[in-house]
Amino acid sequence: MKTFSAILVLVALVLLWPHPADPLPGFPHVFLWAWERPENLEFLDPHAAGVAFLARTVCLRGGAVSVRPRRNPLRYPPGAVLMAVVRVEPQDSSLPPVETTSAAIAEAAASPGVRALQVDFDATLSQRPFYRDLLADLRGRLPRTMPLSMTALTSWCESDGWIAGLPVVEAVPMLFRMGPGERPARSFRPALCQSSAGVSTDEPLRQPPSAARLYLFNPRPWTDATYRAALREARTWH
């Protein structure tokens, strides 16, 4: 009887345990990162995959902000979900005001057809307070309905809890270009890291611990074949 009760409790727990809601409802479960090179993604099924394209790079130097816009054309199928990615590159230790940086990032969200914004900033330890304030300011500048995403070093999602509470809907751990000796993560503790993961096609795809949404990086221009090969490999994880 005791065993039966324990099983009942266990089953109830499993069924009733709150599953995290999709932070990007209605968005495709695969995004292709389209980096700074000419990309023709017209082969995509817009219902199956979205496009997270590098829209601009915001350089921080000498306390000033300069913007390097995307220099390469991007073609995509009509109806594709577009996410503008802004790379933030500090070039010295003198950081500009948060508001100036945030304004330069927010402009990318105003590009035609953009439905979400992702910030790619590999902030060092000393830059984290700046990054935290930056995201808070940026969130305030974006339309309320526009999701704000961020990329994350895997260490931010493993041993390091600093990203908890940031005003983003997701932090995408980048499971590629990892350092010597780094092992694929077994679990990501912060909730922000649990809904998505980023992998690269030129490395053995590392299975994310748990991720409903996959961001795919390709170091060369995307083709239908590379896209399909990545999808095939990802399907073997389940």
Added chain:
Amino acid sequence: MALRLLIVILILAVPLELPGCGPFLPQALFHMPRQPEAPADFARGQLGILQPTYDRVYQVVAYRYLAGVGLNGAEQQAVFPAPQPADSAPAPAAISNPWLLARNQVGGIQRLNGVDPNRVTQRPAYFNIYLNCNEDAFRTAAATLQRIRSTGHAAEWIAAQDTVFADCSKGADIPPPTADPQLRADRAYQIASAKFYSEQYDAARQDFQSIAADSSSPWSGVAPYLAARCLIRDGRFARAETELQEIAADPAMARWHAPANGLLGYVRTRLHPAQRMHELGLALVKPDSETTIGQDLIDYRVLFDQDIKPQSGDELTDWIRIFQAGGAPVASWREHRTLPWLVAALQAATPRDAAVPELLAAARAVKPDSPGYVTVNYRSVRLMPPDDARALADRLLAGDMPASARNQFRAERMRLARDFDDFLRYAPRRPVASSTYDVQPVDQKQDYLDADATDILNRDVPLALLKQAAAGNVLPDPIRQELRHAISVRELVFSKAPDFDQVFSLLKTPGLRPYLDAGYGRFTAELDKLDPYHDNWWCSPNALNVDYGNTRSFLSSDPTSQPFLEAADRDQAAAEWKKLQAMASAPDWLAAQALAFARAHPQDPRVPEALYLVVRATRFGCTDAHTGDFSHRAFDLLHQKYPTTEWAKKTPYWFN
């Protein structure tokens, strides 16, 4: 308290500033694969050892020098412009736009801090940003302002020009026409420009054509050129080609010949790629081409990347293709009998080829002041019998050459070593560049070992000879010091009954390992400090997280038979190598030693600390299938036998 201590230890164990996205640990490069370490010297004809892997701009420059054309000073500037500041980011709060600098000096005008020159193309299913207003536009506006100021109409003209430049990034505002006769012609130009920047190319073209017909306008001369630019922006390349050809052929438009020819090249690159490729292949080897070589090289590389096949007679393209594909057959050399083809034939030749004597004779005829001298001699060394090759390499090494060429000659000379000391003499090299996130030349003052030398020392040389090298004075001091460390660890792990004092010391010194590192070596230089990237002690070949090139390269490869060693030394090295290959990863080996000692000497005061250090090693060292078990056993023993010691308190976890 113990937990706090552990947290403090862990915090101290990671560096305060980690490079973002990576890590990209610095690696020493002894020659650069994509470019020479000193492009300015290369542009002056100091080619060093020409690499087929160099980018094509260097192949073109090299061909010109090998073919006797070279580059004059102005051509060097055109091909390799003076480097820009570290990045495109402006200095803080500084305005560099010449238009804004001129405009903001005019009294009574509200200051502007920036003009965005980039415009987003708005089209369904297409996203693009392009540079709409280039530097020339801003310079021209600044110069025009100086003229307008003398007319007393500056404010009105500036207001219209602000409207024009606002169109650079977005919108389609057009300045209103003016009734003022003094401003009429300039306003017409502003209106045409605004239409151009707001992508109304047909309308802009009509306006520029009207301006061209107005001989009283100061803009009538440039207007036909701008009308042609409207066609290019609109993608009507064929019509643009015709109009630009007319401009380039009109003696009355001599002022616009150079820019028109530049645009003509751009258009023809897209309209007639094969023909343009051929033209460029011929043009790029002509002397005194300073006005065209910069743009020609850009167009040429674009077409090369599109795999446009060369047409007959384009020797430059033929040569680059063949040289980059591994070199030319001797028949090509016989056909041309020129230096570029000798370089290409030497590149492809192997010592067994029948044509080697012929090629070596031709190489000997190359004079020391020839740009190809270092390259042909380097390739010759590889083709010669050892005695001749040694003599040639020694002769070349006695002269001047770029540092990367010296490193490559030293590598060849080391390969040809007569004895162990000879090998050691040529093993150290001077890095010319560091590779981190990207590759940057360095002015390094210290010699290091490249992977070819460390592989041999680690794998093919017996312990006795390593000791001889460490005690001698052939190697530089820092390398001998590292060698002494490697020897001490190697002796310890080879020992049947390792001395616990040394094991205990090794547990505290994670920078020690039984081999030498290539290049800069371990990121954390201090031997007693843990490396944050887990490069601590050593890894066995079957370790789970081994990712260090040095360990892998020599433990996973077979010994090589080095001719400078005696047979007995080679046998001894092979036996030692087998032991190294069979050894466990450091945490396992150290744990086994410490646990055995703890069992035999439970009262020894060093035991608790040693067990703590073992658990630490299993956290920060290389792991394999057994490491977790060792960690667990050391942890249990520490907490069961020595629970009140500070070392037990410092060890709240074991690691799997």
